[in-house]
Amino acid sequence: MNDIATVLTEPHVIHALSLTARVALTTLGIHLILGLLLGYALSRPRWFGRELVDLLVTLPLMFPPVATGFLLLMLLGRRGPVGGWLGTYWNTEVVFSFSGVLIASVVAGLPLVVKPVQSALENVSGRLAEAARVLGKNEWQIFLRVLLPNIRRILITGLLLALGRSLGEVGITLMIGGNVSGRTSTISLEIYNSVSSGEFERAAVLSFLLGLVSLGLFALLRYLGRARPVLENPI
Template identity: 45%
Template sequence: MKSISPAEWTALLLSAKVAFGAVAAVTLPGVLLGWLLARKNFYGKVLVESLVYAPLVMPPVVTGYLLLVLCGRNGPVGGWLGRTFGWQLIFTWQGAALASAVMALPLMVRSVRLAVELVDRRLEEAASVLGYSPWRIFLNITLPLARSGIFAGLLLAFARSLGEFGATITFAGNIQGVTQTLPLAIYSALQMPGGEAAAARLSVLSLLLSLMALGFSEWLARRAKTGRSTHAPCR
């Protein structure tokens, strides 16, 4: 088996970059939306829920297409970004990260929501009569107690981003060195005559990356568990 080519390395690093970018993009909205859906009742909750969870049930290509319509050069969001900041999402690694983030958001939100629902509301009441504002309760009580669910959600988001194919290829394209992540590179390799060996190598790389993410999350979970009694998160 031939050693890994520079182009394959590029695909690997790009995959990691896109996945981390997607996780970074998904963290804040994921936590806030998860908390919102777990704790608040408001007008239009069903609509927000449906929009967040839609990428989970829609074909990824459709999600990619909708992103294209919204964030493409002539789309309402994409056009505005281009005019105001000169930014372009389409055919860039940031675009690939955005596509991955949208696909990963429902998993993140679901995980956070379940974790927040498990946080004893009586503890939040106890904090409020100690003088904690809703925002301080969220930061000091709810989030720390839901942290294992938040970590799990981040990991799911990372894993989902590594495997993202349909939305990425539709929205960001399949440009080597720019948006060609591992799954896209594997697909391209298989399209070429004699590309099976390259596909196999890329698959092994993909597997290693996933295992590393899994190991990291295990380590985090174990640290969270053993640190529960002695380690106190900062206030």
């Protein structure tokens, strides 16, 4: 217990815990918004650029995290097309900052929200939306009052899976967030640093802590899976 208390009261660990919590909460909000918007957009067939957007969203699932991080580094770095523009006109640097860690977290988990939402909307939107339109509902009313209630469990499941994926993210974060202890180092990176320096007891304590959070997310997923579905009044 003394070893656990010692590790958890280290300044770098306290900062990593705070940073991880802030990134996780911010990521959750961004995933909620982008998950719904992109999932809805991708569930609509035949619009210009749909395949490209689908590719970009799905890429982090198929591409190695370090390679994904490298591509983002080339894009968002000081000499990158986006990073250079932000630095020149907005005096803002994305890489090796909180923004870089946040982007890594969002990119890593986003497909786990968007793809289930897209699939769910493709399955329910046709018949329910058409019935709602016959009854005079506009598109916003259809989305908020008809479609969203019918996919909410899938949305929550996707958010939990994405949160778990983001908490364990290392490869992308190393590339664009950096690994500056006390600045951009998350709990996952502190575990990586501890193993690299041979501090296995410290790594074990932090892994145990992260494991408890993961078990909590798993318990929520099991509850959602066992909970009896509630039939919505779609219209």
